[in-house]
Amino acid sequence: MIPSAKMSLAPSPKPQSPLTLFVVFNAIALQGFGGVLPVIQREMVEKRAWFSQDAFLHDWALAQILPGPNVVNFALMMGDKHFGWRGACAALAGILLAPLCILTLILLLYQSLATQPHMASALRGLAIASAGLIAASALKMIAGLRGNSLGLRWALAFIGVAFVLVALLRLPMVAVVLGLAPLACALAYFRRTRAEQC
Amino acid sequence: MQAMFANWMAHAAQAEWAWALFVHFLSLSLLAVGGGITTAPDMHRFIVSSKGWLSEGEFSASIALAQAAPGPNILFVAALGWQIGTKIGTHMGLGLPGLLGTWGFGLLGMGVAMLGIMLPSSVLAIGLNRWLAQHEKAPLVLALKAGLAPLAIAMLLATAWLLLGTGIAVEHILQHWRTLVLALVCLGLVYRTKVHILWVLGLGCVAGLMGWV
Numbered sequence: 001m002i003p004s005a006k007m008s009l010a011p012s013p014k015p016q017s018p019l020t021l022f023v024v025f026n027a028i029a030l031q032g033f034g035g036v037l038p039v040i041q042r043e044m045v046e047k048r049a050w051f052s053q054d055a056f057l058h059d060w061a062l063a064q065i066l067p068g069p070n071v072v073n074f075a076l077m078m079g080d081k082h083f084g085w086r087g088a089c090a091a092l093a094g095i096l097l098a099p100l101c102i103l104t105l106i107l108l109l110y111q112s113l114a115t116q117p118h119m120a121s122a123l124r125g126l127a128i129a130s131a132g133l134i135a136a137s138a139l140k141m142i143a144g145l146r147g148n149s150l151g152l153r154w155a156l157a158f159i160g161v162a163f164v165l166v167a168l169l170r171l172p173m174v175a176v177v178l179g180l181a182p183l184a185c186a187l188a189y190f191r192r193t194r195a196e197q198c
Numbered sequence: 199m200q201a202m203f204a205n206w207m208a209h210a211a212q213a214e215w216a217w218a219l220f221v222h223f224l225s226l227s228l229l230a231v232g233g234g235i236t237t238a239p240d241m242h243r244f245i246v247s248s249k250g251w252l253s254e255g256e257f258s259a260s261i262a263l264a265q266a267a268p269g270p271n272i273l274f275v276a277a278l279g280w281q282i283g284t285k286i287g288t289h290m291g292l293g294l295p296g297l298l299g300t301w302g303f304g305l306l307g308m309g310v311a312m313l314g315i316m317l318p319s320s321v322l323a324i325g326l327n328r329w330l331a332q333h334e335k336a337p338l339v340l341a342l343k344a345g346l347a348p349l350a351i352a353m354l355l356a357t358a359w360l361l362l363g364t365g366i367a368v369e370h371i372l373q374h375w376r377t378l379v380l381a382l383v384c385l386g387l388v389y390r391t392k393v394h395i396l397w398v399l400g401l402g403c404v405a406g407l408m409g410w411v
Contacts, residue, residue, distance in 0.1 A: 029269040033399050036270050037354070038388060042395060058343045061350035066326065067228045068319025069272035076320055077327040088324060099269025100276060100308075106267055107280050107304075110259065118407055123262050125406020128377055129399050130265075131361035132384030138354035139389055145351075149344040162352030167359040173232035177349060185345030192337060192344075 013049050018083045018090035024048075025075055025094025034130030036071045036095070038137045057144030065177055071095060149188040149195075158184050215251070215286055216310045219279065223314025228322070232353055234272040234315055235261075241278065251282045275315050276308045283307025376411050 015021050028039045037060070044050045051059065063073035072092065079091030145155045158180065165176045222244050226237040238261065245251050252260075260281060264274035287303030333339050362381055384402060387393045405411050 031268065031396055032270065033268050033396070034265055034271075039395055042388075057347050057350070061343070061346045062327065062330075063323065064350040064353055065231065065346050066319065066323050067230045068316060068323060069230070069234050069270055070232075071270040072272060072316055072320060073323040076324050080324050080327060081331065095270060096273075099267060099273055103264065103267045103269070103273050103276060104280070104308075106263055107277060110263065119262075119266075121406040121409060122403045123266055123406070125380070125402040125404065125411055126265065126399060127361050127402075128380050128406070128411055129384045129402025131358040132381040132386075132402075133388050133395065133398065134354055134361065135358040135381070136385045136388040138351050138358065139385075141347075141351050141354070145347060148347060149341065150348065155348040158348040159352045159355070162349050163355050163359075166353065167356035173236055173353060173356075174229060177231055177353075180349055181345060183345075184349060185341050188344035189337060189341035192341060 012052075015050060015082055018079070018087045021079050021082070021087055022090040022094040025091050026098055029095045029099050032099075034126050035134055038133040040071070040074070041137050041140060052144075053140065054144035054147065057141045060141070065181070149192045150184065151191065154187060212290070213306065215249075215282070216306050218249075219282060219307065220310035220314045223275070223311055224318060227315050227318040230315065230319060232357070234275055237315075238274070241275075245278065245282065251285065252278070256281055256285075272312075272315070275311045279307035279309070279311025280304040281307070282311075380405050380411050 015024065024043065028036060028043055031039045041056065045053060045056045059077065060070070060074060063077060064070045066073055072095065075091035075095045076088045079087035079089070081087070083090070142159075145152060148155050150158070162176055162180055165171045165180075166173055223241075226240060229240075230237045242257055246254060246257050257278070260277035261274045264271055264277050267273060281304075283303035283306050284300045286307075287300035330339055330342075358381075362377060380402065384398050387398045387401075388395065
């Protein structure tokens with residue numbers, strides 16, 4: 001296979017230490033209003049190039065599909081991969097510590113905040129913006145499907161079906177994942193082995 | 199002083215609520231596919247309907263406040279734990295704020311709630327990730343990654359779709375197109391431009407405050 005022009009011989013950038021992870025996840029958490037994924041993608045994929053779009057997609061997909069908070073799973077997995085349990089703790093602390101402190105402050109002020117009529121409308125606008133941001137992240141990830149064993153058509157088909165089942169028919173995500181994952185993985189496996197035999 | 203401490207100890211010993219909260223959230227952890235928020239209906243059933251620890255308003259306020267605060271949305275669990283703890287502490291007549299009083303209970307609630315919801319799933323995530331890393335090149339693992347990728351994308355799109363639907367009352371059908379426009383504008387700004395995400399979120403807040411959406 002001819003290497004593409006984009007492949008370089010230089011090692012890809014990586015975080016230097018658990019402290020780096022702590023600091024970066026901290027910065028990400030503090031910008032993550034209404035959801036952290038878009039910020040992670042901007043920071044780690046686009047700015048720092050710690051991931052390619054498809055590597056990020058694969059790591060994020062696992063964090064998302066597995067039970068538990070997606071971002072927490074992702075932080076733990078990434079931290080553990082680079083620096084073992086120290087990295088996992090550093091990443092987790094980065095993503096949770098400052099927000100927890102801020103949240104506690106907010107909760108202490110809650111009584112006065114709760115009576116603000118503007119709070120609901122501001123939150124509504126924030127939710128809509130977040131929806132746009134999350135959709136943008138998802139669309140960026142589609143670029144990472146290039147080279148997926150399923151082939152673009154099947155991958156998009158699975159996206160479509162899963163979306164309809166969860167968003168429109170309101171089936172629980174657990175059920176849809178448990179139902180479709182074996183099909184998608186089996187198809188990917190089948191296509192891989194068939195491609196290797198050619 | 200001694201009496202106050204003894205009083206607190208007596209109440210702390212009655213922290214069965216903390217244990218019950220912890221155990222219930224432990225049981226939900228492995229079901230929380232798609233994030234902690236997917237188990238929120240069952241948390242609601244337990245905390246509001248079954249135990250009566252929080253009111254409807256307090257429960258939904260936890261979710262709203264966690265979304266308003268920076269950081270992962272799982273923080274709504276911390277908010278729930280805090281509110282439960284401080285409320286129970288107040289109810290028990292702990293009286294004083296500060297660590298020896300209601301705040302101490304608040305932190306306890308926050309701690310057990312977060313620990314409960316995160317522990318099993320985190321252990322699974324790290325464990326599975328390590329195993330997968332060792333078998334990285336196995337065809338089965340590659341097929342797994344390939345198959346899960348589109349499903350994860352679909353879940354994100356579904357999350358975005360469901361977020362759009364928050365707070366829409368059917369009577370206000372006319373508002374819907376503005377919602378869609380705002381969402382698409384934000385999408386475009388993040389997808390195509392380098393505009394900082396905080397500006398885009400600010401745009402959303404302003405649009406909401408001005409009653410435009």
